[in-house]
Amino acid sequence: MLNNGLRWFDAGVNLFSAQYDADRPQVMQNAxxxxxxxxxxIxxxxxxxxxxxxxxxxxxNCLTTAGVHPHQAAAVAPDWQTQLEQLLKLEHVVAVGECGLDFNRMFSPQAQxxxxxxxxxxxAKTTGxxxxxxxxxxFDTQISLLKQHQISHGIAHCFTGDTTQLKAYLDLGLYIGITGWLCDERRGQLLQQAMPxxxxxxxILETDAPYLLPxxxxxxxxxRRNEPAFISAIATQLSDLTGWSVADIARHSEHNARQLFHREHS
Incomplete structure (x- = not known):
């Protein structure tokens, strides 16, 4: 993919997926x-x-989150909270997560x-x-917990919801992570309708690579493996839906990500 002089901040890469084991450095070069x-x-x-x-x-040029996905909630070590507290003090760690709730596959019990x-x-509240x-x-349980904990600083990673859910996250003050789900004419229709x-x-744009190939x-x-190098395809789709230029999308997304993660421009 040519970069056309645009700069991108990919706010979601699963770099240690097994899909990258054979060529991780090449994926970075492509990006x-x-x-x-x-x-x-992530x-x-x-x-x-x-x-x-x-x-x-x-x-x-890389930053990281630190945390526990809901699928892994049942597998945490007894001292996981202490471990996470220490990790959140480190320079490269800019967010808590990927965390949340997943009542679809239920790999971990709901209560856990x-x-x-x-x-x-x-x-997240105590560390900023x-x-x-x-x-x-x-969604209903998650939004309730976010309100209860007065969360206003974060991102709805890989948002795939509808207009009502979008507005609920925006009302909390959160950023919205848009992935290649937006480019899926089969599953992405509600998300496409929410973009105005x-x-x-x-x-904020994110590939969620190697998943969600646009x-x-x-x-x-x-x-069929996604890479950070393909992030501009998401911007192209968003441009078609909103009328914003791809250049403006790149600029806004990068600025917003740096604001959220407290990172000045390199």
């Missing part, structure tokens, strides 16, 4: 060639946080998901870190 100059690596558990941190220490989520919300939110089939209600100053990509890889 750089496409104008992606900053990436936020942690699903504290072991992945450690992998992400090790990578960040030798790649100054809620307990682990609430602990992370409390840590952004909350990096996951939600699936649990998304203000430019709350927009279906509007001109030359799709045979592997």
């Amino acid at each position: 750089s060639a496409a104008g992606v100059d900053t990436m936020l690596l 942690s699903s558990d504290l072991a992945e946080t450690a992998d992400n941190l090790s990578w960040c220490q030798s790649h100054n 998901q809620i307990q682990v989520f609430e602990t992370q919300l409390s840590l 870190k952004a909350v990096y939110l996951h939600e699936r089939d649990a 209600y998304l203000p430019a100053d709350r927009l 279906r509007n990509l001109a030359n799709k890889p045979k592997s």
